[in-house]
Amino acid sequence: MKTLTKDALKNLAIGYNVSYRETLLLLAHIINDEHSHLFFEKTYDISADDYQNLHLFLSRRNKGEPIAKIFGRKEFYGFSFKTTKDTLDPRPETELLIDLFKKYHLDNSQHLQILDLGAGTGCIGITLLKFFPNAVCCFSDMSAKALSITQENATMHRVLDRSEFILSNWFENIDKKFDVIISNPPYVATSYELDRETMYDPEIALFAGSDGMDAYRNILPNAPKYLNSEGALLLEIGYDQAEKIKQIPSELKLARMEKDLAGIRRACIFRFF
Template sequence: MELSRSKLKQICYECNVTIRDGLLLLQNILGTDYTTLFFNRVIFLSNLQYLKFIEYIEQLSNNEPLSKIIGYKYFYNNKFYTNRFTLDPRPETEIIVELFIKYFLNRNEGLKILDLGCGTGCIGLSILLLYNNATLHLLDISQDALEVAELNAKSLQVMDRCELIKSNWFDEVNDTYDVIVSNPPYVSTNYKLDKAVLYDPKEALFAGIDGMDSYNKILPVAHLYLRNNGKLFIEIGYNQSDKIKEINTELKIIEMAKDLNNIDRVVVYNT
């Protein structure tokens, strides 16, 4: 069947979906590139493809995130597969990659990195792509998340420099690292999240009544897994910067970086 631009606009309008997202869904269904679809005034679909499109549009209008429907999201310009077992990569987490670049100027350094609570692996893998001689341990408590991280490491062609570790934080870690990067769960169990966020796994989001459980477990022992002059880059949530300073740790805070909304977002620690 033929899907004209005006019909596409009408469907998207009625379902409160942007044309861009409508086109991204069609791109996923047809396997055609976005630009071709964007300039086509008429798009040809089989009946099955059309039904799939309508199903996807309805999912979107029910607040399911686009990334969960099409199965990927871009992070630091790289494509990361994601699913119901992984948190969708967030733009604010890219700050960790930016800070890493700021502190490690030599792109040829053979750094050994741990991505603690890796999910899709978006932080560690993005860094690995910038540092050709670095190696990465991708650690998560969820086997399903580790499988997604492995898929991403393979599709980004860096699996030969990665190792997967299934562990409850440092329980199964026997190494020391130059750098640990982490975006752990930090949402209070009392917090009422947007509907779209509820498509992310709860284990990736919630961290006790004050949202500080992960930090209370990671920070007091993190120094044991860092080498001399090692660094930890860790993301924090809204209003957690004062609480994090109170946690007992042998590491020293060397920077508290803000996000675009001027909220303290990433803490950089040094041994």
């Protein structure tokens, strides 16, 4: 057992150039404690193995690895999701799609058929299944590794019985219609310089051609064939894509566009009318 003083921990944080708050988060994860509670401690008793792990985590964080990738989990809409090198870590701005779904579209009395296209961790579809007990969701992704994580998360959140998983390049292997298709597809232009943390997300989850619009050019024209007549397509878009997305031909029309907390037009609803 090793007794670590607060000052020693602060010095460790400085040495690895990691903030004290994040260092506490890492320590809390290692010793399985609440990090808010650790703020008030004067000393920390940890085993030699845990101390070694703390150094390991600090060194990974120092290289730019996001906390979510180090922990292997990320919070989304108040739920915890497993995330790996094969999945995009869920982002707070994607929560807007859930808000939009709840606000404008559907109530939970219906037997909703949802398609989560490009599911990754499954954070979107799984969150919707938690809020809409009568809904069922088909999760699809082109990455088999990502889809196996979707399945793990669906199991962890006890929605497996209302879930289906399809390995598919967008709509290629989809053969039925849905009430809602919802997607946060890759939308980064290939020339865009990623920050250090985003580099830990898989490329397939990020890049979508020279203007970042390739996924939308597939999804928007094809979605009508997979939507019921009253159905809706909900899409997350990049910070500069609000005008570009309107130019993509589709039977669907833009019904709403919503801004995220930073005031950026971030989520769209498309419908047949």
